[in-house]
Amino acid sequence: MSTVQAQVTDARRVILQRTRNIGIIAHIDAGKTTTTERILFYTGRVHRPGEVHEGSATMDWMVQERERGITITAAATTCFWRDHRINIIDTPGHVDFTVEVERSLRVLDGGVVVFDGVHGVEPQSETVWRQADKYRVPRICFINKLDRIGANYERAIEMIRERLKARPAVIQWPIGLESDFRGIIDLIDFRARLYHDELGQNIEDAEVPEDYREVAQSWRHALVEQIAESNEELMLKYLEGEELTPEELRAGLRAAAITGQLVPVLCGSALKNKGIQLLLDAIVDYLPSPLDIPPVQGTNPLTGETEIREADEEAPLAALAFKIQADPHVGRLTYVRVYSGRLTSGTYVYNSTKNERERVSRLLRMHANHREEIEYVGAGDICAVIGLKKTFTGDTLSDPDRPILLEAIQFPEPVISVAVEPKTRADQDKLALALQRLAEEDPTFQVRIDPESGQTIISGMGELHLEVIVDRMLREFRVGANIGRPQVAYKETITRPVRVEGRFVRQTGGRGQYGHVWLELEPLPRGGGFIFEDRIVGGVVPKEFIPAVEAGIREAMETGGVAGYPVVDIKAVLVDGSYHEVDSSEMAFKIAASMALKEGVRRGQPVILEPIMRVEVVTPEEFTGDVIGDLNARRGRIEGMEIRAGSQVVRAMVPLATMFGYATDLRSMTQGRATYTMEFDHYAPVPESLAAELVARNGR
Numbered sequence: 001m002s003t004v005q006a007q008v009t010d011a012r013r014v015i016l017q018r019t020r021n022i023g024i025i026a027h028i029d030a031g032k033t034t035t036t037e038r039i040l041f042y043t044g045r046v047h048r049p050g051e052v053h054e055g056s057a058t059m060d061w062m063v064q065e066r067e068r069g070i071t072i073t074a075a076a077t078t079c080f081w082r083d084h085r086i087n088i089i090d091t092p093g094h095v096d097f098t099v100e101v102e103r104s105l106r107v108l109d110g111g112v113v114v115f116d117g118v119h120g121v122e123p124q125s126e127t128v129w130r131q132a133d134k135y136r137v138p139r140i141c142f143i144n145k146l147d148r149i150g151a152n153y154e155r156a157i158e159m160i161r162e163r164l165k166a167r168p169a170v171i172q173w174p175i176g177l178e179s180d181f182r183g184i185i186d187l188i189d190f191r192a193r194l195y196h197d198e199l200g201q202n203i204e205d206a207e208v209p210e211d212y213r214e215v216a217q218s219w220r221h222a223l224v225e226q227i228a229e230s231n232e233e234l235m236l237k238y239l240e241g242e243e244l245t246p247e248e249l250r251a252g253l254r255a256a257a258i259t260g261q262l263v264p265v266l267c268g269s270a271l272k273n274k275g276i277q278l279l280l281d282a283i284v285d286y287l288p289s290p291l292d293i294p295p296v297q298g299t300n301p302l303t304g305e306t307e308i309r310e311a312d313e314e315a316p317l318a319a320l321a322f323k324i325q326a327d328p329h330v331g332r333l334t335y336v337r338v339y340s341g342r343l344t345s346g347t348y349v350y351n352s353t354k355n356e357r358e359r360v361s362r363l364l365r366m367h368a369n370h371r372e373e374i375e376y377v378g379a380g381d382i383c384a385v386i387g388l389k390k391t392f393t394g395d396t397l398s399d400p401d402r403p404i405l406l407e408a409i410q411f412p413e414p415v416i417s418v419a420v421e422p423k424t425r426a427d428q429d430k431l432a433l434a435l436q437r438l439a440e441e442d443p444t445f446q447v448r449i450d451p452e453s454g455q456t457i458i459s460g461m462g463e464l465h466l467e468v469i470v471d472r473m474l475r476e477f478r479v480g481a482n483i484g485r486p487q488v489a490y491k492e493t494i495t496r497p498v499r500v501e502g503r504f505v506r507q508t509g510g511r512g513q514y515g516h517v518w519l520e521l522e523p524l525p526r527g528g529g530f531i532f533e534d535r536i537v538g539g540v541v542p543k544e545f546i547p548a549v550e551a552g553i554r555e556a557m558e559t560g561g562v563a564g565y566p567v568v569d570i571k572a573v574l575v576d577g578s579y580h581e582v583d584s585s586e587m588a589f590k591i592a593a594s595m596a597l598k599e600g601v602r603r604g605q606p607v608i609l610e611p612i613m614r615v616e617v618v619t620p621e622e623f624t625g626d627v628i629g630d631l632n633a634r635r636g637r638i639e640g641m642e643i644r645a646g647s648q649v650v651r652a653m654v655p656l657a658t659m660f661g662y663a664t665d666l667r668s669m670t671q672g673r674a675t676y677t678m679e680f681d682h683y684a685p686v687p688e689s690l691a692a693e694l695v696a697r698n699g700r
């Protein structure tokens with residue numbers, strides 16, 4: 001390598017080392033939007049921080065988000081701090097949108113988890129924490145809202161330890177709390193940041209105040225010990241009684257945070273502009289760069305072999321599309337994370353998931369309030385692409401000459417649906433287009449036409465999810481439509497193995513139809529989906545008809561159950577059959593397979609499955625009896641109870657079917673003093689009486 005080349009390579013490595021792809025993850029209302037706003041403000045990209053309650057927050061650009069004051073869509077924004085480029089991927093806090101969180105986590109290198117300093121670790125914080133564990137995302141914790149009445153930093157730290165089973169490394173200590181919250185002690189440098197006014201404008205870097213020395217010393221001591229324990233070299237030095245320098249402590253903590261051994265904990269008040277600059281420092285100091293995470297893996301679609309791609313611009317392109325957004329100005333934006341190589345505007349790339357060539361027309365880097373057109377985006381970076389037509393969330397883009405397929409993003413099945421009826425003929429066409437667009441943006445949202453009623457049915461992850469979709473349909477696409485009542489997305493499955501025959505034979509004068517199969521159906525565990533296996537020997541069903549057999553089964557599964565619900569969690573094995581030299585066709589085999597599937601479901605002791613939700617109610621103690629009685633009446637199973645911050649917490653598993661309108665009922669039952677959260681947990685068989693009712697209503 002020539003010296004110049006070596007210098008270029010070094011320069012690229014430095015750029016990568018100075019890149020952070022992070023997400024700000026939080027429970028709803030913990031202050032994620034406010035924190036993001038302040039970060040954009042202090043990194044100089046926005047001139048006045050938007051206030052969430054005023055409805056002007058820069059990230060929350062969608063109308064509904066402004067009205068509801070919650071963040072729904074993830075958008076990637078770039079800002080700069082201490083010569084580092086920080087790409088922030090906004091993630092939503094409401095569980096109905098967990099998939100947004102999941103897909104963001106997939107492309108992030110690190111996360112800032114924001115907690116409400118009054119409530120500490122809330123149930124949904126646990127959910128996102130578990131998701132982040134799944135993708136091994138290194139994290140730092142920001143305990144926000146220390147200015148609020150009831151804020152308790154120590155309790156929040158304890159909850160991180162106990163509920164999240166993490167090892168918090170406390171690197172800051174607050175000076176004062178609630179309305180007296182006036183400073184933050186940096187335990188590593190042992191310096192204090194004092195805020196001399198309510199809104200954190202007048203900042204002083206000072207010695208740790210006298211009356212805080214003792215408590216800060218003891219927390220610092222614990223921190224130094226934790227860091228030393230995580231690193232052999234530092235441990236030796238520490239045991240020999242030597243002082244560890246702040247630089248050594250930061251480097252040690254960085255290494256431990258990146259492996260997930262320790263989780264740095266910080267504090268502040270985003271609303272009052274306290275702790276934001278220190279949070280930015282911590283993002284740079286403790287969250288990984290693209291070079292600190294393992295290189296991405298994928299399969300070569302031509303050979304099926306596993307390949308590894310380093311975060312290197314010289315390597316062949318490998319990128320993952322993680323978000324589609326319809327943009328009013330430029331049309332369709334596809335957000336991508338580039339893992340290796342370069343994505344260059346005006347070139348063609350290969351979508352290895354769809355086996356299609358696509359043209360990259362333009363590339364945009366999104367800032368909070370402007371967009372910058374760029375020539376190319378390199379390994380380790382994130383940007384928005386204009387021009388991709390066939391690329392959807394989860395698709396891999398790669399070099400046409402060196403294709404690779406990255407692991408796809410997995411999406412949960414929707415649990416709730418509503419019927420949508422267009423008001424006029426003209427609305428009918430607009431509806432189809434609107435739903436198609438919306439489904440392209442959101443893979444957890446599904447659209448289907450009920451074959452019996454001809455109605456358009458849309459399904460999603462929860463009532464709020466569907467409400468937002470319907471709202472966008474009416475507003476953005478101006479579709480006039482009547483919306484039905486939300487319905488539970490029931491499913492069906494079999495409970496015992498069966499062997500079934502499907503024959504489709506027609507003789508009508510000229511060329512007839514002949515398809516004949518024997519299938520063995522087996523139940524799979526919950527969430528097992530569908531597996532098809534071809535065990536034909538001796539060509540009794542010719543190879544060319546086998547895809548038609550699988551297609552016939554899949555099609556029949558969509559509505560093939562005894563009560564007309566989709567069939568899930570089965571394995572279908574094609575074991576035998578026969579064909580006719582002249583009359584056999586794909587169509588005939590498809591029909592035969594579909595008949596066999598339907599018959600098999602009837603004979604396989606079918607059950608109807610319903611979504612069961614994990615519910616957590618937080619109520620003043622005096623209403624505990626009523627809340628529990630009511631959950632029991634909803635066929636709920638109480639899983640546990642505890643006292644948290646003076647309130648009774650009731651945890652239960654409850655069928656979604658009985659939870660419609662729960663918000664209103666809970667409010668009237670507890671004079672509006674209880675709150676609840678609900679998320680999908682699993683599918684389970686419905687009681688027999690309900691099954692009979694559903695079959696009577698829909699059975700065919």
Ligand SMILES: Nc1nc2c(ncn2[C@@H]2O[C@H](COP(=O)(O)OP(=O)(O)OP(=O)(O)O)[C@@H](O)[C@H]2O)c(=O)[nH]1
Pocket residue numbers: 026027028029030031032033034035052053069070071092093094144145146147148268269270271272
């Ligand atoms: N007192 C106080 N209130 C805060 C602080 N940070 C945020 N808030 C308020 O808490 C509420 C929720 O803040 P958001 O920033 O919208 O929270 P979020 O986590 O983004 O919520 P979603 O977007 O709904 O997921 C708003 O009314 C904020 O003004 C803080 O540090 N102190």
